Amino acid sequence: MIESSSIREKNDVEAVPVGDYSGAVKKTDPLEIKLVRKLDYRIMPMLWAMYFMNYLDRNAIANARLNGLEDDLHLEGTQYNTCISIFFAGYLLMQILSNMLMSSGKIRPSWYMCTCMAAWAIISALTALVQDDKRLVVVRFFLGIAEAPFYPGALYLLSVFYTRKEIATRISILYSGNIFATTFAGLIAAATFETLNGAHGIKGWRWLFIIEGVVTLGVAAIGIILLPDTPLTTSWLTPEERQLAHDRIQRDTVGGEESKGSRAGLMQAIKDPRLYLLCFMQNMHLSACSFNNFSPTVVGRLGFSSTITLVLTCPPYLLSSFFGYLVGWTSGRYNERTWHITFSMGAALVGFVISCATLNFGARYLACFLFASGAYAVNSVILGWAVSLSIVNVVANASYIYTAYLYPKNDGPRYLIAMSSNCAFAFLTIASA
Numbered sequence: 001m002i003e004s005s006s007i008r009e010k011n012d013v014e015a016v017p018v019g020d021y022s023g024a025v026k027k028t029d030p031l032e033i034k035l036v037r038k039l040d041y042r043i044m045p046m047l048w049a050m051y052f053m054n055y056l057d058r059n060a061i062a063n064a065r066l067n068g069l070e071d072d073l074h075l076e077g078t079q080y081n082t083c084i085s086i087f088f089a090g091y092l093l094m095q096i097l098s099n100m101l102m103s104s105g106k107i108r109p110s111w112y113m114c115t116c117m118a119a120w121a122i123i124s125a126l127t128a129l130v131q132d133d134k135r136l137v138v139v140r141f142f143l144g145i146a147e148a149p150f151y152p153g154a155l156y157l158l159s160v161f162y163t164r165k166e167i168a169t170r171i172s173i174l175y176s177g178n179i180f181a182t183t184f185a186g187l188i189a190a191a192t193f194e195t196l197n198g199a200h201g202i203k204g205w206r207w208l209f210i211i212e213g214v215v216t217l218g219v220a221a222i223g224i225i226l227l228p229d230t231p232l233t234t235s236w237l238t239p240e241e242r243q244l245a246h247d248r249i250q251r252d253t254v255g256g257e258e259s260k261g262s263r264a265g266l267m268q269a270i271k272d273p274r275l276y277l278l279c280f281m282q283n284m285h286l287s288a289c290s291f292n293n294f295s296p297t298v299v300g301r302l303g304f305s306s307t308i309t310l311v312l313t314c315p316p317y318l319l320s321s322f323f324g325y326l327v328g329w330t331s332g333r334y335n336e337r338t339w340h341i342t343f344s345m346g347a348a349l350v351g352f353v354i355s356c357a358t359l360n361f362g363a364r365y366l367a368c369f370l371f372a373s374g375a376y377a378v379n380s381v382i383l384g385w386a387v388s389l390s391i392v393n394v395v396a397n398a399s400y401i402y403t404a405y406l407y408p409k410n411d412g413p414r415y416l417i418a419m420s421s422n423c424a425f426a427f428l429t430i431a432s433a
Contacts, residue, residue, distance in 0.1 A: 051177035063189035064205035090144030120146035125213025172328020172380035186310035281432035282396035290403035348374030
């Protein structure tokens with residue numbers, strides 16, 4: 001299912017009979033309603049917590065930069081940007097392999113995802129030991145490899161348990177873990193720097209990596225216990241619920257046919273020209289979201305202390321998490337995507353234009369709300385458009401390799417190159433939709 005290239009269109013669901021378990025029409029069977037609620041309570045909180053830690057660990061370096069990471073490791077020029085970029089080089093390499101492993105059906109998704117999570121927890125904590133740019137680049141590369149399996153694994157797990165009509169809302173809920181991590185990362189970092197900086201002779205940014213790594217390891221241990229693998233092997237479902245969960249996904253499979261395997265699915269996907277447009281669209285969207293790795297720096301260059309800067313990064317992302325859920329929910333409810341993408345990315349485009357045009361703090365802070373809410377909101381909408389999630393995800397994440405270099409330190413505080421590029425990325429996302 002994950003490698004199918006079918007593009008979801010409104011007409012695909014109009015002929016589904018009432019009572020079908022596909023979820024393409026309003027549910028009328030109380031057993032199915034109860035089942036989906038049970039799946040939500042059991043699967044979504046665990047995946048959300050894992051994704052929260054995924055982004056918290058990944059972006060700790062952005063906050064560590066405000067506590068002297070560059071000075072302590074003697075980073076100069078674009079060395080910091082390289083440390084951001086190299087993460088995604090490892091990330092993409094491992095995602096390709098992970099998609100093949102997941103589709104093969106030879107591994108248990110729960111064990112695989114949680115083992116990789118434990119690995120990234122240890123690697124993240126080891127960042128506290130690095131002493132120069134070379135070691136930091138190596139750690140970041142392997143952190144990307146360890147973190148890569150989670151997101152495609154989570155999408156695969158959702159596709160196994162949820163129908164096409166249901167999955168957009170669940171992806172938006174899952175994606176809010178990313179946004180909430182970005183929201184509270186600054187507050188967590190500020191508290192760490194204020195209370196532990198210099199404790200036992202260890203700088204605050206090093207403590208940040210240690211603490212987040214330990215917490216991530218604990219979440220991974222819990223995930224091994226709670227996460228399911230397939231509907232028919234889920235221990236916390238009754239036999240009847242297992243069969244119902246299995247049957248409704250089978251009915252929802254494109255054309256009602258059994259999967260022909262990952263290789264056949266891949267060949268089917270690459271023959272569909274719309275897939276390439278979706279890849280381009282998501283690549284442009286994630287390119288527009290590149291501000292995520294540099295937002296503390298962008299705000300900090302306006303002249304605030306590190307503590308105030310970290311606190312100021314919180315509200316825009318907090319609002320964006322609720323707006324993103326609203327957009328994902330209404331898109332799924334009305335089975336509409338083009339205008340949801342257009343209006344959301346339009347708001348982001350306005351925010352990027354404001355950032356290009358002025359250094360006024362009030363205006364630029366308002367712009368943060370606009371581009372954070374608008375850009376983050378469309379992720380679940382785009383990914384909900386196609387079942388070929390693995391291909392789209394790999395191609396799209398390549399954007400983070402080159403966008404890291406759009407934010408050179410000497411271009412602050414306006415960061416005109418980055419913000420004008422983001423304007424173009426937002427426009428092309430809208431045009432693609």
